[in-house]
Amino acid sequence: MPPIDGLKVVRSEIHGYGVVTLNPISAGEVVVYGDGIVYREDDDFDDEYSLVLAGSDDEDDEDPVPLYFDLTDQTRWINHSCSPNTEVDTSWDPETRIATAWWIALRDIEAGEELAYDYAFSAHLAMPCSCRASACRGVIVDESEINQIPARLKPLLRTRKTRRRRA
Numbered sequence: 001m002p003p004i005d006g007l008k009v010v011r012s013e014i015h016g017y018g019v020v021t022l023n024p025i026s027a028g029e030v031v032v033y034g035d036g037i038v039y040r041e042d043d044d045f046d047d048e049y050s051l052v053l054a055g056s057d058d059e060d061d062e063d064p065v066p067l068y069f070d071l072t073d074q075t076r077w078i079n080h081s082c083s084p085n086t087e088v089d090t091s092w093d094p095e096t097r098i099a100t101a102w103w104i105a106l107r108d109i110e111a112g113e114e115l116a117y118d119y120a121f122s123a124h125l126a127m128p129c130s131c132r133a134s135a136c137r138g139v140i141v142d143e144s145e146i147n148q149i150p151a152r153l154k155p156l157l158r159t160r161k162t163r164r165r166r167a
């Protein structure tokens with residue numbers, strides 16, 4: 001797969017490998033379209049590099065099976081931040097069975113900056129966060145599910161109150 005123009009995979013200060021932009025990007029711009037392979041939730045696949053698609057396999061089904069998009073290009077390495085500079089959007093067309101994912105800049109991004117988005121994991125998938133943002137929640141989790149994370153992760157939480165006290 002040819003490298004995506006303007007993006008580079010590097011060792012990241014957040015975690016493992018990450019992705020930096022080689023060019024400045026303006027707020028609101030589409031940063032990149034990601035390629036991938038679609039899986040149903042009940043398939044045997046590795047969900048670590050997958051996005052949950054907005055849509056399901058059989059929308060007429062009363063209990064539709066969620067779909068995942070296992071990223072296969074450089075977008076696979078984009079890390080999570082609690083104070084992200086991009087957001088990801090997805091679409092799924094059940095007729096053509098084509099999935100699309102794209103990242104949009106939430107603010108101006110300088111050349112050399114690491115790209116990140118908010119993974120917003122469900123509470124049962126929550127994990128410790130090392131995003132280094134001053135607004136880091138301490139745990140990768142959707143803000144609305146923060147109260148439902150497993151007890152073992154609760155000591156890692158950095159609430160708004162504790163963040164203010166530390167500042």
Ligand SMILES: C[S@@+](CC[C@H](N)C(=O)[O-])C[C@H]1O[C@@H](n2cnc3c(N)ncnc32)[C@H](O)[C@@H]1O
Binds near residue numbers: 018050
């Ligand atoms: C899509 S991969 C991102 C690429 C990853 N850095 C790597 O080198 O494989 C997602 C995984 O990266 C790790 N990760 C990403 N952002 C993180 C963060 N802010 N804090 C801790 N781990 C993170 C988690 O293990 C997560 O399951």
Ligand SMILES: [Zn+2]
Binds near residue numbers: 139
């Ligand atoms: Zn964080």
